[in-house]
Amino acid sequence: MEIDSNNEKSINSDNAEAILCLPGQRLCLSEETTVAGQGTYERGGYIYATLAGSVQVKEKDKCKYIEVKCAGSQTIVPVAGDVITARVLQVNQRFAKCSIICIGDHILERTYRGIVRKEDVRATEKDRVEMYKSFRPGDVILARVLPQTELSCYQLSTAENELGVVVATSSESGANGPPMVPVSWTEMQCPNTLVKEPRKVAKIVAESSLKTEKLT
Amino acid sequence: MPPPSASRKFMYPEQSVPYSVYIKQEHPDELFAKLEKPGKLQLEERPTFLKVGALATVKGSAYMEYGKTKVMTSIEPPRELNKQTKKIGTLGLVTCTLKYAPFAVKDPACIPRKETSMALALKKALEPVICRHEFPYFQLEIKVLIIDDDGCALSTAINCCGAALVDAGIATYDLITASTVCKYKDVEFVNPNAVIEQLVSTITNSESDEEHGIVVTASLAAVDQITECFQKGYFKPETLQQLTDHTLAINERILDTVRYVLFNKVKTLLEKEKEAREVIETINAITESTVAE
Structure with missing residues (x-):
């Protein structure tokens, strides 16, 4: 020593x-x-x-x-309780498949699979959630990692005001269109076509206020 | 355009044979007589070169030259395990793949055998040092390429992997170092070269009452543990203990090199980060002042 x-x-x-x-x-x-x-x-x-x-x-x-x-970038994997950034790949009536691209402010070298189940989309009126009105493929979402029960992939939850869709483009303008602007908790509007689309919109807050919420 | 497999495989004729095979083989005793024997036992490492972050395309990498032995290691970010994988546990899996370059050794026939046994030993040596509980249900892949083998290939691979793990930002309990010592005809060789290693491994059974063999020890200095003791050949317990002590002494010396290299790397990285922060701060200050105007 x-x-x-x-x-x-x-x-x-x-x-x-x-x-x-x-x-x-x-x-x-x-x-x-x-x-x-x-x-x-x-x-x-x-x-x-x-x-x-x-x-x-x-x-x-x-x-x-x-x-x-x-020093440099650390090698980490998502753990239960982490807030992650994910891209929605596939949506069906029961769940949305996503690929996890960031943990907090750490960009991952390799993406990991995750799914948001219908009952984890929002905290209220869980039985009336419709997946197609919450997420669309291509959306970028913020979600929290739930304790892992299944080995195959991470289960994610967006049942918080601060979690949900952050970046989305309208289905008409396609993937290269301008990002939509949130107009309410459940709707986003395209700045070009003024078309409103339903989404589970996230309230964007500073990262610091988000982290202290559940982990402590 | 190169074939799609070119990046993974060495393209060389499988049937090729080095000319050395046809040269008249010398008797082991004659070879031994020609060998330069160490006059005094010096517990020193060979001239060492270590570079961390040698490859830009992978998560962590290191290149090490230990005398004429050259080893390259790369580490990829953890991979999710398949559903079918049976080995489910709360500890992450470590897989080691070790490849010999076809030109690394004189006798390519022994490469497949060496690759499997060394990969196994490497895995055993590295598993205790990695904080595997941080990667549950994940698989960490460590790839080693031996570019040139002039003895001590396994110990150099372990040293190189240790440095690469730190470079990859993977949590480890300690720094790992390893070294090789071998004994043949009552002469102890520290850091044996390829010729001596070959001699020791080709010894015939008739002379097996004589002490001979190789010892590779991997150790963690700060926590004072031995992660792997790899032994080939026949030793009396006292001799084995003595040889192990010698390897531990060399390990400490190698540790100094490893520490020095890693320390400099951390230092430069932190300085770079600091500079980047300062640049951002000045940019912010400038934009703020112009906005105010």
Whole structure:
């Protein structure tokens, strides 16, 4: 561990804020108020790093969360509770098939399969949901990952005001048409043809206010 | 236009045979007599070159030269498992494919056998170091290409994979390093080259009461664990222990190189990010000021 401490010192002199670490590097003691966050693990009373990047300490509820922010792009997969961006591929009466393209602000290298079931489209009037009036193929949606019960693909939910269709083009103007403008919770309008189409529209909010909602 | 399979396969005549096959084979003892024997046991690594992020088209990659042994590793983003896959668990699967370039070794006949056994050993060495619980129901594919083999191919592949995993941003418990030591006719060879490895593996049964063989050890320094101990040949327990200790000593030295390379990579990446942020900030400041006017 001698080398590590030497390296850290040299880095600290160059770059006052960032402490760099490599996987397996011991970061600090694990205590009641010091918790291992993302990119770290706890072993034998110490917190170690699992990623190469910069160490960040976040304080929340009187606890210090030790986190490692990966330098470059980290390899992650969707986990239950994540807000993801997906493109709708296929819609039928019971569910919509989508491909997951982003987790939060992280763009995935490979898309993953996901489906939105009819009962997960919205929180109210679940029995009156009509899939064709909620999504259309080609729409870009925001959704939350539900706990995985089936191995084959991710189950997604848009049953929140902030989740649903974000980008859509009207069926007349096709995929290259201009994106429609939301006019209500259930309708979007094409700026060229002024045609209104039904959608499960998402209320766009800042990412920070979205994340704290369910995960805590 | 190249055939569609060109990118996956090496295009070379399958029936080709290197000329060395027809050269008169020397007796192992004669070969051994010619060999340069190490006068003093030096627990040192070979001259090493390591480059992370060598390939731009994959998620993570590394290229390593360990003496004359050259290895390239690439890692792809996790893939979803098929419905049919029986091995369902909360831990992700790791699959290793190891390929030899046809020109890497003198005797291409042994390539398929080496590929399968080394891929297995590589998988065993890497599985404990990857945080597999972060990829449940996923499969992580690690591809290794041995471009040139002058001994220590397995240990170099493990070292290279360790660096590539960090480059890919895959969570690992530690940095992994490995090294090779072999013993033949009571002489210990550290980082044996291809000739010695060949000698040790071709030994006949009549002389098998003599200690001989190869030891490859992969270790994690910070958590003080051995992830893989690959042994071929016959050793007494004491000798095996001694050889393993020697490999661990070399591992520590290789770790310094790996650490240095990765550290520099992280440093440059963070500096780049910082610069990018500054550029964005200045652009924002300029646009704001013009809007105000």
